[in-house]
Amino acid sequence: MMAGYLQLAYFELPKFWRRMNLEGVKPDNFTFASVFTGLAALSEFRLGLQVHGQLVKCGYGSDICVGNSLCDMYIKNQKLLDGFKAFDEMPSSDVCSWTQMAAGCLQCGEPMKALEIIYEMKNVGLSLNKFTLATALNACANLASMEEGKKFHGLRIKLGTDIDVCVDNALLDMYAKCGCMTSANVVFRSMDERSVVSWTTMIMGFAHNSQTKEALQIFDEMRKGEAEPNHITFICVLYACSQGGFVDEAWKYFSSMSADYGISPSEDHYVCMVNLLGRAGCIKEAEDLILRMPFRPGSLVWQTLLGACLVHGDLETGKRAAEHALNLDRNDPSTYVLLSNMFAGGSNWDNVRSLRELMETRDVKKVPGSSWM
Template sequence: MKPCHTFQEMRNSKFTPDEITVRCLLCAFTSSNSYCQGKQVHSYVLKKGFISEVSVCNTLLTMYAKCSDLSDVFDIFEEMEGIMDLVSWNATMTACLKHNHNNVFGLLRMMHCFDHEPDHVTLTNVLGACAVVPSLDKGYQVHCFALKTGLETEASVMNGLIDMYTKCGVLINAHKLFDSFSDPDVVSWSSLIVGYAQFGYGKEALELFQTMRNRGVKPNHVTFVGVLSACSRVGLVDEGLHYYSMMETEYGILPTREHCSCVVDLLARSGRLKEAVSFINQMPYDPDIVVWNTVLAACKTHQNAEIGRHAAESVLRLDPSNSSAHVLLCNIYASTGNWEDVARLRKLMRSTGVRKAPGQSWIEVKDGVHVFSVEDRSHPQMDEIYMVLGDLSLEMMEAGYVPYGGFDSFEVVPS
């Protein structure tokens, strides 16, 4: 029986729901499909005066984080001023992290202003935000705080630190923490394996995986993402296919879309493009743009125009305005000397208004993240930035650097 029906029967039977009843009911709403029901229960909470109960408000925060966007979460959070507790702060931070919102650090500063002391859940959330950005400076600060307060010994904080350091590329720190962990769990092992794989240390990642198995730690689906990525990076195709089959046969782990993408990358990188396409055709998931772009990029490397055309057409069926597919296909034609098709495709791009997406990069300075895009002049410190770039370019020239195309083509112009 559905929770809402049970709740209604309870009311029809003359039983009066209390705050515990409402909290249990709100916990049943876990997706956008139950948003309307959640709103109805929220109205009931307001009508019965349960909104003054901090535990009910915290459950509302969690419900909206799962069923809606952050606007509802922030509305509830702001209305809780005066009654919010540590759970309220942690629930709101968790919601920000779930929705990839960068307000976790701002909430942490506010939390200090309200004299609420962070616990291991708070630090785990903040470390998760540091890993997403990634923000190594803030990660260092959280690590220092964890050491100062003794929270570093908490398994979730330790795993958060390992994950943060691996995603920031500081693998030495991640491994030192891992070695200091008296009883690393599957999360610890998986974070380290994935980190080594992502930064090109495929051999080390596979050695960690073997050690993990020897110690009797059962891998999970994240572990195998790292293992398959590692095999792809070092070109161990047959070993990667063996590990892929091992997932289900030995550990009962059904392949996810991410695992399938790793196998496609494994085959495509090694030039086994026909096998990659064959694998895509028999995947338990409909192929997405990521999969076809992987094949398309490999076709450029291995100069396979035939499969490249098929991959590009597949991408464009899913997203007709996808600029990367047009550009990669142009490069494939150019690498094979097919200039007529290059001209035809460029003409098609102009006529349909498809433009290459501008490149973007960012840098963290103190408490701010500065984003830069190609041909973007909107940064408030643009003049100073270009002045420094000009000085650097002169120093490079004086040191003997000759840019591509000669000195005449190298120019830094602020406007």
């Protein structure tokens, strides 16, 4: 029953666990493994601590499956130190244990630590599998470290056919985020199997690296091939059009979403279109598009329009956009900063001062800028 709930209705698992305890049925190692996995998916940290205490009393902590599930529960709750403590207390660990810890570091925003875990795993004599390799490549992508990424590319070549498309997708993403689209394209062309993620990664990679025409060529090639674009693909395509200033092409792709693929545009697609029109100076057209949206626009759409008004000095439209954005989220500092900069650009210092005082009154703090360097 626990395993069934885990697969089909994991949100019911805590209730079933409590019922089992009330009926006096003692859990075994399989039960603990299932419960920790379910609590990890639910981010039920408090109950997870209680189950961990029960695990210690029952003495099943030496089981490797239980240990892996326990570590996963801590990691999914962003408790990385507790996860490492549980990992260190495991009497034995396998490639799944190490890979899980590396992936957990990545999830908690520690890509360098993830690579350290993987190198330490190699030092203890364990071989990387495809999941470890994908995690390593994702860490390199997060760090934009092509030097490290090339090392794992070499390992991928050594593994040969014992690799699935997910590893190659991670490899594409690594090269794209490192700005090396030539290498990404070589990998892409050599892939025996390409998923929608493969095509989308290439489109976004070219767009991020200001190779807009190449991005749209990949998309046109995708539509003729074996993969059908999804809603994320269209976000990348519209972003590419925005980078290149291709207004007419963007409208064509935006219309084809629902007409050709049955995909209803979401707020993200409208944000891309507003950003595109704003960059092109079509402020009125961007505002009209927002007002025609089939659902209530979110604050991000209005902030995007406000950013365009800042660039082109359209004070009146910018004030309307800021009003809508503040009505939706009065505590978001981005709206205040954009509006303040627009007032400052027009030398309206009284309005800048009033806006800063309003921020202090509402206790809105501007997030300080930071440099990755």
